[in-house]
Amino acid sequence: MNDHLIALSGVDMAIIAIYFVAVVGIGFYLKRFAESGEDFFMAGREMTAWVAGLSFVSANLGSLELLGWAGASYQYGILAAHWYWIGAIPAMIFLGIVMMPFYYICKTHSVPGYLELRYGPAASGLSAISFAFMTILMSGVNMFAMASVMRVLLGWNIHLSIWVSSVTVGLYVVAGGLFSAIFNEVLQFFLIWFGALLIPVLGLIETGGWDGMVARIQKNFPGQDFTHAWSTLGHFGDNPMGMHWTGIVFGLGAMLSMGYWTTDFLVVQRVLSAKDMRSAKMAPVLGSFFKMAVPLIVILPGLIGLAVLPSLAMPHPLGPESALLAGQHSYNDVLPLIMVRYFGPGLLGLGVTALIAGFMAGMAGNTSAFGTVWTYDIYRHFFNKNASDAHYVSMGRWCTIVGLVLSIGTAYLVMGFASIMDYVQALFGFFIAPLFPTVLIGMLWKRATGAGGFLGLLAGVVSSVSMFFTMKYVPSSIAIIALSDKAQGLARDMYQALWAGLICVVVTVVVSLMTQPKSDKELEGLVYGATAIPKEEDTGFWGKPIVWACVSLAIFALLQVIFW
Amino acid sequence: MEKHHIIPVWFFVGLLLAIYGALICFSGISEYSHLPNTVLAELHAPVWWGAIMTVVGVVYIVANRPK
Numbered sequence: 001m002n003d004h005l006i007a008l009s010g011v012d013m014a015i016i017a018i019y020f021v022a023v024v025g026i027g028f029y030l031k032r033f034a035e036s037g038e039d040f041f042m043a044g045r046e047m048t049a050w051v052a053g054l055s056f057v058s059a060n061l062g063s064l065e066l067l068g069w070a071g072a073s074y075q076y077g078i079l080a081a082h083w084y085w086i087g088a089i090p091a092m093i094f095l096g097i098v099m100m101p102f103y104y105i106c107k108t109h110s111v112p113g114y115l116e117l118r119y120g121p122a123a124s125g126l127s128a129i130s131f132a133f134m135t136i137l138m139s140g141v142n143m144f145a146m147a148s149v150m151r152v153l154l155g156w157n158i159h160l161s162i163w164v165s166s167v168t169v170g171l172y173v174v175a176g177g178l179f180s181a182i183f184n185e186v187l188q189f190f191l192i193w194f195g196a197l198l199i200p201v202l203g204l205i206e207t208g209g210w211d212g213m214v215a216r217i218q219k220n221f222p223g224q225d226f227t228h229a230w231s232t233l234g235h236f237g238d239n240p241m242g243m244h245w246t247g248i249v250f251g252l253g254a255m256l257s258m259g260y261w262t263t264d265f266l267v268v269q270r271v272l273s274a275k276d277m278r279s280a281k282m283a284p285v286l287g288s289f290f291k292m293a294v295p296l297i298v299i300l301p302g303l304i305g306l307a308v309l310p311s312l313a314m315p316h317p318l319g320p321e322s323a324l325l326a327g328q329h330s331y332n333d334v335l336p337l338i339m340v341r342y343f344g345p346g347l348l349g350l351g352v353t354a355l356i357a358g359f360m361a362g363m364a365g366n367t368s369a370f371g372t373v374w375t376y377d378i379y380r381h382f383f384n385k386n387a388s389d390a391h392y393v394s395m396g397r398w399c400t401i402v403g404l405v406l407s408i409g410t411a412y413l414v415m416g417f418a419s420i421m422d423y424v425q426a427l428f429g430f431f432i433a434p435l436f437p438t439v440l441i442g443m444l445w446k447r448a449t450g451a452g453g454f455l456g457l458l459a460g461v462v463s464s465v466s467m468f469f470t471m472k473y474v475p476s477s478i479a480i481i482a483l484s485d486k487a488q489g490l491a492r493d494m495y496q497a498l499w500a501g502l503i504c505v506v507v508t509v510v511v512s513l514m515t516q517p518k519s520d521k522e523l524e525g526l527v528y529g530a531t532a533i534p535k536e537e538d539t540g541f542w543g544k545p546i547v548w549a550c551v552s553l554a555i556f557a558l559l560q561v562i563f564w
Numbered sequence: 565m566e567k568h569h570i571i572p573v574w575f576f577v578g579l580l581l582a583i584y585g586a587l588i589c590f591s592g593i594s595e596y597s598h599l600p601n602t603v604l605a606e607l608h609a610p611v612w613w614g615a616i617m618t619v620v621g622v623v624y625i626v627a628n629r630p631k
Contacts, residue, residue, distance in 0.1 A: 019580075
């Protein structure tokens with residue numbers, strides 16, 4: 001009896017092997033171009049809008065997300081698409097059109113770098129330390145998740161997967177820095193799309209189109225609605241998620257997604273590498289079109305799974321105690337199960353390579369981000385302010401290796417304590433939700449002071465942590481914090497983010513009004529009203545980022561209507 | 565991205581897609597008479613999907629080849 005889902009043929013193994021050779025080869029090719037700090041940490045700030053935009057989306061489109069959200073789609077239906085639509089598109093457009101001028105003009109290398117310029121070292125230090133911690137944790141989680149998934153899918157030894165992937169990522173990131181990370185994210189983007197797009201094509205052929213799929217879902221799960229995105233959100237009990245529309249719009253759309261897409265260092269770093277202001281504004285706008293299309297390869301497979309694989313079980317955390325061992329499959333297995341259903345030799349290899357690419361790009365992205373935040377925002381700022389550029393590049397290369405070793409340690413920690421995975425998403429919520437109002441207030445309100453920014457951020461983090469543990473250990477508090485005792489995990493996250501963000505705003509404003517602001521001269525390049533936004537070169541009507549932003553928002557609105 | 569005359573990332577994308585597309589297409593052709601045990605195998609997806617990947621890959625290689 002097979003203890004793994006997929007049996008690879010020779011052509012599949014060749015496809016996987018070629019990928020490993022390609023990424024290491026590209027990394028060593030790029031090494032000669034990554035000798036200065038600007039090159040190693042910021043890819044020379046020479047990325048075109050398309051490269052920056054694709055890597056911006058890819059940095060977020062990892063395999064943990066592919067597998068996890070296909071599973072979430074199986075569990076919650078099309079409601080999971082909100083995390084790709086209202087949970088991303090408005091925020092990406094906002095980043096490109098409103099916030100990028102300030103990030104780009106001040107020539108910062110990171111979000112903590114902006115916070116230091118705007119609020120001073122306290123806010124920057126808090127943000128930098130939390131980013132550094134989170135990137136190592138996420139790199140380790142990606143590493144462990146990949147090894148675990150490969151063990152379940154292919155029967156590969158978990159330790160071998162961890163070490164082979166770490167050494168490969170280490171080789172190409174140490175060699176080429178952010179150039180390598182971005183190049184491989186663009187490769188990953190194409191691999192994931194070509195590896196996964198065939199699934200909904202074949203799935204809809206098998207089910208007889210969208211209507212046929214919906215009919216089968218209704219037959220398999222009578223009385224439940226999995227295919228309407230908004231009409232079931234009028235009451236917490238009307239949908240599989242236990243969610244109300246206010247949580248989706250204000251918690252997810254206004255707070256969590258804004259926090260992630262506009263301040264998460266990993267994604268913002270890619271846009272900061274753009275070659276000019278117009279490219280920096282256009283990159284997230286371009287990315288928004290691709291992000292809107294991701295439900296095709298993530299959400300739709302989950303829905304197809306509901307139609308053709310109706311017997312999957314409650315989700316397990318990705319860990320050694322996989323549902324497969326019990327003879328059942330969990331929701332998180334829906335994407336690989338669908339792959340096995342439709343893909344023979346060759347296509348299977350492509351699909352598995354796409355998953356591997358997604359995991360490794362996630363490790364590389366987090367590792368390169370850790371290197372930048374540690375070198376510039378922690379080491380240079382607190383320990384060694386006046387070293388040479390070559391010294392910082394060397395530090396960046398060494399801390400990439402250290403970061404990978406720490407990630408391996410984290411991977412083994414997660415292996416030993418699988419419930420840590422439950423805290424990973426929560427950790428993001430603690431730091432990201434309050435960071436967005438802190439950065440936004442800093443960009444739009446001259447009166448915001450250093451003390452206000454730091455204390456607002458701290459209050460947001462502390463309140464987020466407090467709410468998380470209160471809801472965990474005092475279940476009766478869920479009805480107050482998440483507005484309903486029926487609220488499930490994701491719904492609780494949304495309201496936790498919303499309240500933490502609001503607390504951050506109130507504290508920032510109150511403390512700022514009681515403390516001394518900086519002068520206009522000190523705020524030049526950092527805040528609206530004290531910054532001359534340079535005129536963009538005239539590229540005609542269709543070359544303007546705002547035009548494409550409007551097109552993107554129009555398509556987004558149309559999708560909400562179609563899938564109401 | 566043209567600084568230091570770096571080969572564009574699109575060239576590498578094209579190279580990988582062309583190689584993968586050719587491998588998958590030929591694999592699909594080789595199994596034409598003895599199909600794998602998958603749903604909709606009779607559609608021969610590896611053949612046409614591999615061909616599409618190869619064509620896209622070649623276009624990217626030609627359009628972005630190092631000068």
